[in-house]
Amino acid sequence: MSLNVLLVEDDRELRTTLRDALRVEGYALQTAASLAEAEALLAHAQPPDLVLLDLGLPDGEGETLLASLRQRKSVPVLVISAREQDGSKVRLLDAGADDYLVKPFSVSELLARMRVALRHRGVHTQAAVTRFEHLGLLVDLAAHRVALNGQALHLTPTEFNLLARLVRSAGQVVTHRTLLADVWGPEFTEHTHYLRLYMGQLRAKLEADPADPQLLLTEPGVGYRLAEAR
Structure with missing residues (x-):
């Protein structure tokens, strides 16, 4: 399942950059x-x-929110700040x-530090695959680009x-x-007909022979797997 991240940042440009990257x-x-939000x-x-x-947030110090989080939750918190004084770092880490x-x-x-923080809480993650190239298919998630044999493809x-979810776990089975x-969202976990419909549409666009798929593979009764690039 996707991990849920809360980004508290008032710099709009940085917020957009991190949002897109994550x-x-x-x-x-x-x-x-803001703190209130x-x-x-x-x-x-x-x-x-x-x-x-x-x-440094418009309505107060992020340190206030850290104290509140520590009273209520064990969620990992990574501070991102322009303040580089050792005193600030030590105080926040101690807090x-x-x-x-x-x-x-x-x-x-x-991203690496996020994985470390999650691992310390028992959540093991790996760097996601964001670019995939195999059998003429090119998927570049950062560029939001999909091409087959050099020709750009339009996907809904x-x-x-x-496809992006399968790319991020290329070579691994991803369950239904x-x-x-x-x-689609956690409320749709029983709607397997959605998967059959959209997987059929993807195979029609990506596979040389949709009836004999070489890229989008079915693991019967379990899920689907994007063939591992070699």
């Missing part, structure tokens, strides 16, 4: 630009699996932050999201329930 990696993302999401939305927390990244930072480093949003939850 979604490519397969994370479900909620964003808040973050508190409302924590109170009423799906609980996050990880929080990315800026310190319960799992890590502290100084801006600017690379997205790849952030749902077709692209389904996981695909349905990640592409």
